[in-house]
Amino acid sequence: MATVPVLVLHALLAAAAACAAAAADTAAAGSGKVPAVYVFGDSTADVGNNNYLPGSAVPRANFPHNGVDFPTSRPTGRFSNGYNGVDFLALNMGFKRSPPPFLAVANKTNKQVFRGLLGVNFASAGSGILDTTGSSIIPLSQQVEQFATVQRNISARVGQGAADTVMSRSLFLVSTGGNDLFAFFSRNSTPSDADKQRFVANLVSLHQNHVKALYVLGARKFGVIDVPPIGCCPYPRSLHPLGACIDVLNELALAFNKGVKAAMRGLSASFPGLRYSVGSTHAMVQSIIKHPQKLGFKNTTNACCGSGRFNGESGCTPNATLCDNRHEYLFWDLLHPTHAASKIVAAAIYNGPPRFAAPINFRQLVEDHY
Structure with missing residues (x-):
């Protein structure tokens, strides 16, 4: 496992505190550094879209103990004890x-949303790049279609030229891929190298196509979040006889991340005005696992909320075991980080060196007013 100097990690913690304070002042003034943020992805980014979907099979987090550390201690649909990384x-x-989640505003008149002055979150827990x-x-394909609806609405209200300007300056966050890798692994837990290469190549190609579709709709600034070492989450650990990380899942994540980086680099060279940053949750989670106590964590293997081995055999429900020292845990539930971990990871992606966000970090992407 690659290491990163502890001094860098401490600097990131300091940056997190400074940025949070500065951003809070900006937020209080109601002025973002970009006109809007549009979010696409899975449960790593969902803030409540799945609350509005019918059916008992839909993955949701709109019940305790989720949200125990969210303002007013309420569950919102986030798979977290508080905020997630997108927050x-x-x-x-x-x-x-x-x-806000798209399904919460789709049938309402929200002036900020439909003038392109806030953004929308389209992420849906359980979703993937593959339909x-x-x-x-x-x-993800349907999330892009939902954005197209919002884009048309904005164009109708403010005019095409103004809408194009807003879209080109807004940030488009894409956080997805992990569920596709889990689904592939569940079908074949011992894939050949050829099987892995074919699957990942197809997944990267489809991811690229979705980015292209957003570009056609006016997106120019892309913040792409890579897949963390998902084989080290509590759920995969609970499947391993020795409780170790599942190497196949981590290999798939690394291959996918490498492919997405290359694809984004190719798109930026081919599509005029396209700017991007790939934020590496993979590198940051590795750093937390390598230096847990230096970053304030004491447990990087168990879920804070859950049941069974590593608290990773089932999700966080009202009847699940809940830890008291939530800020000391890397994982909130069987697959997702805690509020504390998300805060540190986001700080690294936003302000960190190329190890955590490349070719530029998210701050540089946001502040690029070309």
Whole structure:
């Protein structure tokens, strides 16, 4: 496992505190560093879209103990004890938190949303890059279609020229891929190298196509979040006889991340005006696992909320075991980080060196007014 100097990690912690304070002042003034933020992805970014979907099979987090550390201690649909990574990135950009879930505003008149002055979160827990990943949820292709509806609405209200300007200056966050890798692994836990290469190549190609579709709709600034070492989450550990990380899942994540970086580099060279940053949750989670106590963590293997081995055999429900020292845990539930971990990871992606965000970090992307 690669290491990163502890001094750098301490600097990131300091940056997190400074940015949070500065962003809070900006948010209080109601002025973001970009006109709007549009979010696409899975449960790593969902802030409540799945609350509005019918069916018992839909993955949701709109019940305790989720949200125990959210303002007013209420569950919102976030798979977290408080904020998720998107919330912290939005906070760094001067917003209060993530923009609202699309399904919460789709049938309402929200002047900020439909004038392009806030953004929308389209992420849906359980979704993936492939339409076949998950069930009864909103795949990435449909999320792009939902954005097209919002874009048309904005154009109708402010005019095409003004809408194009807003879109070109807004940030488009994409956080997805992990569920596709889990689904592939569940079908074949011992894939050949050729199987892995074919699957990842197809997944990267589809991811690229979705980015292209957003570009056609006016997006120019892309903040792409890579896949963390998902084989080290509590759920995969609970499947391993020795409780170790599952190497196949981590290999798939690394291959996918490498492919996405290359694809984004190619798109930026081919599509005029396209700017991007790939934020590496993978590198940051590795750093937390390597230097847990230096970053304030004491447990990087168990979920704070859950049951069974590593608290990773089932999700966080009202009847699940809940830890008291939530800020000392890397994982909130069987697959997702805690509020504390998300805050540190977002700080690294927003302000950190190329190890955590490349070719530029999110702050540089946001502040690039070309």
